[in-house]
Amino acid sequence: MALRHAVLAALLDGEYSGYQLAKAFDVGVANFWHALPQQLYAELAKLEREGLVSGRQVVQETRPNKRLFRVTDAGLAELEQFAAAVSKPSFIRDDLLVKVQAADRIDTGPVIEQLEERAAAAGAKVELFGELLRQMRGEADEEEFLRRGERIGPYLTCLRGLAFEQGHRDWCVRIAGVLRERRTARTRP
Amino acid sequence: MALRHAVLAALLDGEYSGYQLAKAFDVGVANFWHALPQQLYAELAKLEREGLVSGRQVVQETRPNKRLFRVTDAGLAELEQFAAAVSKPSFIRDDLLVKVQAADRIDTGPVIEQLEERAAAAGAKVELFGELLRQMRGEADEEEFLRRGERIGPYLTCLRGLAFEQGHRDWCVRIAGVLRERRTARTRP
DNA sequence: TCTGACTAGTCATTTTCTTGAGTATGCTGC
DNA sequence: GCAGCATACTCAAGAAAATGACTAGTCAGA
Structure with a gap:
């Protein structure tokens, strides 16, 4: 259940669309987690249903519309709880x-x-x-x-x-x- | 599909039981991969069905019997192929x-x-x-x-x-x- | 003598991750 | 003038990994 928290942590820096997040979580700038676009879109949808992030539609002329997400107070509380809980040890897997x-x-x-x-x-x-x-x-x-x-x-x-x-x-x-x-x-x- | 190859690589050092492998893959001596016992038992069973490892029963007096596994020629060939294929990039995930x-x-x-x-x-x-x-x-x-x-x-x-x-x-x-x-x-x- | 840890596994379920395909538009370079 | 890449997503299916529960005997220590 850490992907959801990784997404929340990433959204602390501001509003991002799924697509923007996907780029951050992919190419290698992902210095704290890694995930594919599909996972991120799915996770964002879940987080929104649970009220931990909120999205707003941004209509664009020259490109497809997008949805920008930000962390809600409930989301911040969730992160807080996560940070206080024990971490799983990290392993090399290569x-x-x-x-x-x-x-x-x-x-x-x-x-x-x-x-x-x-x-x-x-x-x-x-x-x-x-x-x-x-x-x-x-x-x-x-x-x-x-x-x-x-x-x-x-x-x-x-x-x-x-x-x-x-x-x-x-x-x-x-x-x-x-x-x-x-x-x-x-x-x- | 790398767990199977991790198991094969681990078995190159000699014969091991699932239990012994599980210890190597768990506690932290796992310097090249990590997996839980259940995964290893399952993987060993699969590898044996496919003829990539062979197991032999060892009857013990004072402890439960165990099965020791070793890599077959087919298993070595499989490893060889794996080594020649492209690797997935490794990511931190913590x-x-x-x-x-x-x-x-x-x-x-x-x-x-x-x-x-x-x-x-x-x-x-x-x-x-x-x-x-x-x-x-x-x-x-x-x-x-x-x-x-x-x-x-x-x-x-x-x-x-x-x-x-x-x-x-x-x-x-x-x-x-x-x-x-x-x-x-x-x-x- | 009872508790807890160690050996040596098995079974079932759920969660998470990956793979592959598809939609639709616009801009850039050859 | 069209190929290919970038934006912005969605859906479905499958593989891999993690979780939890269970069996059953041995041995050491309180």
Whole structure:
């Protein structure tokens, strides 16, 4: 039941349409959760039925009309309750780790390629998150911003995203190197 | 469909019962995947029907009988295919991040407590993984082990687990500090 | 001697997530 | 002048994961 709370938390930053939310929750700016558009539309509908968000129609001339949602007081109360309840532990769950676990018994060629692609993707996210952080804190330096900034939630989760992607990139680079070396050592002993 | 491959990868280390697997996939030594016992039993049954693993009954005197599973050639081929296919990107998905995202609008007291608990738990995992890595590499130093070791898959995934937990711990400690400072600043301005 | 934890599972149900397809319009680039 | 992408959604179906409840014997400690 955390997707609903993720949606509520995302809507704290202002009004968003399902479509806008979907983009935030998808491409990778999703620094605190991930979900597909269909889930989000469904969740928004459910949240509205339960009165935790309210939507208003915005008529547009040149594009399809859209509905913007904001969190209601009941929604905020729900978030409050959620925050006070125990969290489920977080786990790594990654196809690529499964492949690396099996690396001694299978052909590592494709795995190495995927590690390198991942490293590049993670590097791009590192850049992106760095830029996002810079934008959010504006003029202030980080310490100062975190002490006195008004909206630091997204900044804090983005910090985690950044560290995660850095760790991911470093690991991918290192493991690709290790597996590559073992391959050449095997073929040319 | 990655649980099946996670199970196959786990069984590469030798024969395991569902119960043993469940422990590895649960408590947190699960450095490359996580699953509940029920899922594992179900998956093992399916894998056996499909001929990807084979189980043998082991009669025990003082404890309930058990079934030990090992990967078949077909299972290894399946893993091989899986490793060559594209991986889904990995995403962070963590209740606690959702709570931190909402931190500006809710009472941070419980969140701070949870961050500190998480930091402690992550610290314990860091210790555990460090110890596991030391055991796996034995006498050799890491570079040497990674160059010439026979079974390095679990070592490589454990390295990722270690880095993840370190990152998680550092972030929790830092964010708990930030939120704590803002609380005291607010009550005693 | 009773409680609780450990071994070793099974069964059923519900929730959540993913996949795939479809609608309709407008703008941009080749 | 049309292909392809962006906006803005909806519906249905299926796979995967989580939850809860249950069996049944062993062993250690209070």
